[in-house]
Amino acid sequence: MIEVDLRLARPGGFALDCGFAAPGEGVTALFGRSGAGKTTIIQAVAGVVRPDTGRIVVGGEVFFDAARGIDVPIEARRVGYVFQDSRLFPHLKVEGNLRYGERRCRAVERPIRFEAVVELLGIGHLLARRPHTLSGGERQRVAIGRALLAQPRLLLMDEPLAALDEARKAEILPYLERLRDAMRLPILYVSHSLDEVLRLADTLVALRDGRQVAAGPVAQVLSRPEMLPVVGRFDLGTLLECVVARHDGDLALSSLAFAGGELRVPQVDRAIGEKVRARVRARDVAIALTKPEGVSVSNLLPAVVEEVVAQEGPYADVGLNVGGVRLAAMVTRESVARLALRPGLDVWAMVKSVAVDSRNPDFLSPGGLTAPE
């Protein structure tokens, strides 16, 4: 478990105020626009920056506690740090860079083995090369390996893909997924890319201008209306954790089961029983007061209105409860008035488009995969 609760004022007027708890493994994304305070948070966790007040606890060990005067020095915190630029030692070969990380701790304290890291990151063929001969993606894989071999109890990654082009990002993302799944190591991952967050993160901490906007499991946080200024109107939506329930080969459709019901989507290339994430943008959910008949949309889900939040301009965000799962919808304020939408009202959600599986390029592109009508 990671507990972060901190306040910090910078000269120049920036003030940070956040408090969240994250699981002891998996990826927790710190997400927000430039200047939101993401890097400042991980610098405070690393011990590079000292908060004015607050408390930071990692795996039961108190790194910082202003009230009790505890401020564990950087080296004693044992955190791995991966920067946007890999910061490898230019005079050392890849193997030398990796061994440098390893040498920072005694052999008996090395549960993360050299061979395992080399294999996990696919860098065995690069060991004799010097950093300047590597691609940006290869350099980042080596930098991650160096951080891991220092046997960290926590890995901090500050926009590790930001300096890479799209092709290199696509190349490195599967390694980050393997890292997440293979290591029982918590990762705090700074990013301003929703794409990366949806693909990698289990927990999301959203920040804006130094303030924490929302925090929690990524699927729950994404649909909150407070997320609108962070992700923008286009991307606000819901991430549903689903299981592939059926394939209808003749119709080229699959059924995905989630806690609130089933979604019919174009056939997904996954086995029955496999977990997939489905993404439904708020603007792709329409609302009807009675079960629609004679409509082409096939994903019709009974729902209860939980919340109606009028936004500036023509739109309102409506939080729906679909069998216990929150589904975000965006309709016009005019529709809210016309349908008299209010908390507690029984309605039908019409889901016009679903994107399935973050590995699919359509997952984040405009419109995503269109659900069958």
Ligand SMILES: Nc1ncnc2c1ncn2[C@@H]1O[C@H](COP(=O)(O)OP(=O)(O)OP(=O)(O)O)[C@@H](O)[C@H]1O
């Ligand atoms: N050493 C410093 N002294 C004064 N202000 C600072 C210092 N470092 C950062 N800041 C300010 O703190 C704010 C938050 O910066 P931070 O780097 O944490 O944001 P970020 O969300 O990581 O942004 P980016 O994605 O651009 O890195 C910014 O307004 C920045 O100018």
